[in-house]
Amino acid sequence: MEKLLVIEDNGDTCKELKWSIGKEYDLMFAGDVKEALALFYRYCPRVIILDLGLPPDERGTSEGFRCLEQVLAHAPATKTIVMGDNGDRSSAFRAMRTGAFDFCRKPIRMSELSVIIDRAFHLIDMEEENALLQTTPELKGCGFKGMLGHCPQMVQVFSTIEKVASSDIAIFVTGESGTGKELVAKAIHSMSLRRNGPFVPVNCGAIPENLLESELFGTERGAFTGAHARILGKAEYAHRGTFFLDEIGELPANLQVKLLRFLQEKVLQRVGGREDIAVDARIISATNIDIAKAITEGLFREDLYYRISVITVNLPPLRERGDDILLLANIFLKRAARDFGKKIRGYSASTLKLLKSYNWPGNVRELENRVQRAVLMSDSSLIEPVDLGIGESSQAQIMTPLDSMTLKDARDRLERQMIVSALGRQEGNIAKTAEALGVSRPTLYDLMKKYNLSRITS
Incomplete structure (x- = not known):
């Protein structure tokens, strides 16, 4: 789990952050500059949330800026999200000039802050990948917006992304689970005219059906028991940005109808509301199911499919990407060795053979997870097959029919x-x-x- 340092002396704000994002990140809390810098030097978090009003200058900003300056002097690549009082524009401008990644006004809106945190980690991932590509000869020319590959299929994917990014047409990304569909969506967003707007992802298959409509379109106060306040949906947060609908094939039939209206008319109604709300968002959707089969079986609307798939980007499974397997395995190894502080030179000959022969049912995500496991488990300078944890139950993936x-x-x-x-x-x-x-x-x-x-x- 990614470490996230929160420098904040207000207990209520800390509790809110822990409740809202504590399951997504390994949160560390500090109440003053001394404690914050001690944690920062020890754990080197890549992203920080920093309140400017720290003791002994809670009503001012001197301590906050002192902390920001020392963090950036030690690690300039750190993404620092600064929090300050609403309306304090001068502090916001000063923070950005000093080198802060973004400024979030108090009282904080957790949905907005979550998007900023996600952007911060995504950007630093891309920066680190690009730095590695520049310093590792065998990886030069193989990277594209945080993705790696030089097989013909991936070169075609990169070419398609470059052609469609600057337009506003709907993009449909297909591919097995773990092939990197969200990376494609983020790459398109980062190259689009909307790149300064929000990138808002939602996994349609991970949210219970009875909550999915509220998650997508929001809720009006009093819409149902317990709805004490108006809540904006993910679609509204994507205004002037990109709305990424992952696993759209899991969308229930009734919501397919509402989504189709939203795509056609660019308006939505919150649950319990009657007002049409205009939203200007680019739509990128993705699925790992056979969408043609789903349409034939009546599980997915054909008119919605044509609306979301003006351009289709097909991601190949890892087993069909040839030497990309070793390319990815090597960069995952370098990254994991750095993160875990292990001195590992590479893979043994038998491990390289296993990496190329294994079927990789979980694709790139599985490869990254197994390499991380191997780095942790290995006691030598070379990764051996046993370190990957591909056991007897998985060996069937290597065999042919x-x-x-x-x-x-x-x-x-x-x-x-x-x-x-x-x-x-x-x-x-x-x-x-x-x-x-x-x-x-x-x-x-x-x-x-x-x-x-x-x-x-x-």
């Missing part, structure tokens, strides 16, 4: 599976495993070498 295998391949497959299973039962004990399989220890060692197996499987 039986009907496309030769008899020799089938024998090898069964032999390998039996060795992996026996090693697991015997907890890596070579003597006991050889006895259970009815072979000598030298024979077992030869077989393990043949199939790139370690003593311990996971």
Whole structure:
């Protein structure tokens, strides 16, 4: 979980932040400059939230600016989100001139602050990736707006993004889970004429159906029991920016109708309201389902599909991206080694073979997670296959279907599976495993070498 340092002496504000974003970030709190700098020097958070009114100058800004200046002097790339009293324009301008990432007025609006935090992490990710690309010869020319790849499919994706970014047409991104659909949406937004506006994502499949309409379009006060105040929806927050509807294929039928009206007329009505509210937002949507099949089965409206898919960007699964697998594995390794303070040079020959042969059902997201695990688990300077945690249940992802295998391949497959299973039962004990399989220890060692197996499987 990403660390986020909050420098704030007001207990109520700290509680509100903890309640609102505490599940998304590893929050650290400091009430004065001394405590803040101690945490900053120790943990080096990439993003900071800083209240200008800190003790002993709670009513002024001297302590806040002293903290900001020391943070940026130590780590200029740090993204500092400064908070100040509403209407204090001079402090806002001074903070931005000093090097703050953004200024958030008090009382804070958590929905607005969440968007700013997300933008801050996204920007620093892109800056760090670009710096790595410039200093790593084998990665030069392979990056594009935070994405990496040089296979023909990804080059085509990058080309499409460049062509469509400056327009306002609707973009539909397709691809398996974990292929980077939100990265495509963010890249398009960052290159568009709306790049200074908000980028507002919403996952249509992650929100309960009974809450989804309110999340998208907002709620009027008194719309239902417990609705004590007007709440703006994600669509309104995307005004003059980009509205990213992830997993749009999960949208219920009744909301598909309301979304279609919003896209056609550029207006919405909050739940419980009758007033049409104009919203100017670019729409980018994405799905990992077979949308044509969903339309045929009556699960997705055909007219809505044509409205959201003026241009379609198809992301290839990782298994079809060839040497991009090793390219991504290397940059994830460098990043994880840096974050975890581990001195790891690279991958062993057997690990490189596994990286290229594994099917990667979770795509780029799975690769990144497994590399992070490997860096944490490894006790040597090279990542070994066992460090990746691709165990017996996952080995099936490496194998090909039986009907496309030769008899020799089938024998090898069964032999390998039996060795992996026996090693697991015997907890890596070579003597006991050889006895259970009815072979000598030298024979077992030869077989393990043949199939790139370690003593311990996971």
